[in-house]
Amino acid sequence: MPKASYHFPAGFLWGTATAAHQVEGSNTLNNWSVWENEPGRILHGHRAGLACNWWGGRWREDLDRAVETHQNAHRFSVEWSRIQPRPDGWDEDALEHYRQMLRGMLERKLTPMVTLHHFTDPLWLAERGGWENDETPALFETFVRKVVAALKEYTSLWITINEPNVYMLCGYVEGVFPPGKKDFNSAYRVMRNLVRGHAAAYHAIHQLQPKARVGATVNYQSILPARPWLPIDRWLARFARQSMFYAFPNALVDGRLQLLSHREVIPAAAKTYDFFGLNYYTRTLIRFKIPFRNNEFYRLSFPKGAEISENHHMANVPEGFFEALRWAKSYGKPIIVTENGIEDQGDKLRPGYLFEHIHQVWRAVNFNWPIQGYFHWSLVDNFEWERGWTQRFGLWGLDVDTQVRIRRPSVDAYASICEENGITSEMVEAYAPHVFQRLFPS
Ligand code: BGC
Numbered sequence: 001m002p003k004a005s006y007h008f009p010a011g012f013l014w015g016t017a018t019a020a021h022q023v024e025g026s027n028t029l030n031n032w033s034v035w036e037n038e039p040g041r042i043l044h045g046h047r048a049g050l051a052c053n054w055w056g057g058r059w060r061e062d063l064d065r066a067v068e069t070h071q072n073a074h075r076f077s078v079e080w081s082r083i084q085p086r087p088d089g090w091d092e093d094a095l096e097h098y099r100q101m102l103r104g105m106l107e108r109k110l111t112p113m114v115t116l117h118h119f120t121d122p123l124w125l126a127e128r129g130g131w132e133n134d135e136t137p138a139l140f141e142t143f144v145r146k147v148v149a150a151l152k153e154y155t156s157l158w159i160t161i162n163e164p165n166v167y168m169l170c171g172y173v174e175g176v177f178p179p180g181k182k183d184f185n186s187a188y189r190v191m192r193n194l195v196r197g198h199a200a201a202y203h204a205i206h207q208l209q210p211k212a213r214v215g216a217t218v219n220y221q222s223i224l225p226a227r228p229w230l231p232i233d234r235w236l237a238r239f240a241r242q243s244m245f246y247a248f249p250n251a252l253v254d255g256r257l258q259l260l261s262h263r264e265v266i267p268a269a270a271k272t273y274d275f276f277g278l279n280y281y282t283r284t285l286i287r288f289k290i291p292f293r294n295n296e297f298y299r300l301s302f303p304k305g306a307e308i309s310e311n312h313h314m315a316n317v318p319e320g321f322f323e324a325l326r327w328a329k330s331y332g333k334p335i336i337v338t339e340n341g342i343e344d345q346g347d348k349l350r351p352g353y354l355f356e357h358i359h360q361v362w363r364a365v366n367f368n369w370p371i372q373g374y375f376h377w378s379l380v381d382n383f384e385w386e387r388g389w390t391q392r393f394g395l396w397g398l399d400v401d402t403q404v405r406i407r408r409p410s411v412d413a414y415a416s417i418c419e420e421n422g423i424t425s426e427m428v429e430a431y432a433p434h435v436f437q438r439l440f441p442s
Pocket of ligand 1: 166
């Protein structure tokens, strides 16, 4: 057996990522708490419920798990609706909760990364039209100022908005997130306000904390033409990438927002990212189909031969990750992988997925691409939005009824990578022998 290894630069961040609504539980103040109670919104009528009970304090034991398994960083989000439950009122106890969490991370020597908006909105904001309302960016800035003033003592790594592209698509095109709209004009309004909100937050954070490093995260899927020889499939793939992935980050480069037929310059957005937060999960193929009976003119599928996740939600395509990293690099700033993972309750694919995807990061690092960290989604199974509890992304499993954590084999696989700051042939042999030849060809 050849002995070989792939190592990462010193100081590389190894962590997991979570989001407030998905792990905290017991929230009645945001738009998702209402949405979950409407019939038919969430698969099987699931609800976040207690989630991982982080609001009740279980973040402590989960962060112990993270640090005991050699992670050195953690990405989490603060919940706007808890901190500002009313438009004219702050909840100082909620802020203190997050201060405690941050202290808890520092005590454990975990570098914290704080996301300021991860899909949920306070009910009062949603009632005013949420991000469709042109006043929301200014309201977001006020919230961000409050949070940063309260937490800056403990962290300087900020993500303004998580996946604006997914927020827009799911809430305003596909209608599977609140407010459940399918309206391109609303979608555009939302995107332009997310860009404005991000820009306002970026400038506010730097004013309050000059040494801060601020970015957003973008979800990138490797969308390729199903029939590369067919111009219409190629065009569709380009169109999907432009509208889904490029619009938001391009606007942060020079302030120019272009989405479908809309074009607009938002000067305050120019040069508003210090690093690129990249979320990558899968590759999909797109093909044109003649709209027949309904208006759908395309079909999505996964590449032939790729391993498919339990609920057919994603395909295991590590090369797509390399493509995503190359794309992120074109933005000319340091890159942090802010999410990457797979839904896999049985933990059959995850160990291999971990090694092969982290190997792609290593390839990119070795071209000297400025990648500074990798955050796996996620630490413990958590509430998967409109898919409820049907999809399990945790290194640790969660028994939702008893709150018992279940140690999956991937915990040890990832722990070995974090501890080694790299991948060795022994690890792959031990945890994912079926990918050995792909990583260490003989
Ligand atoms: C989101 C997470 C979500 C994950 C897995 C990402 O798009 O940021 O909130 O849990 O995907 O579905």
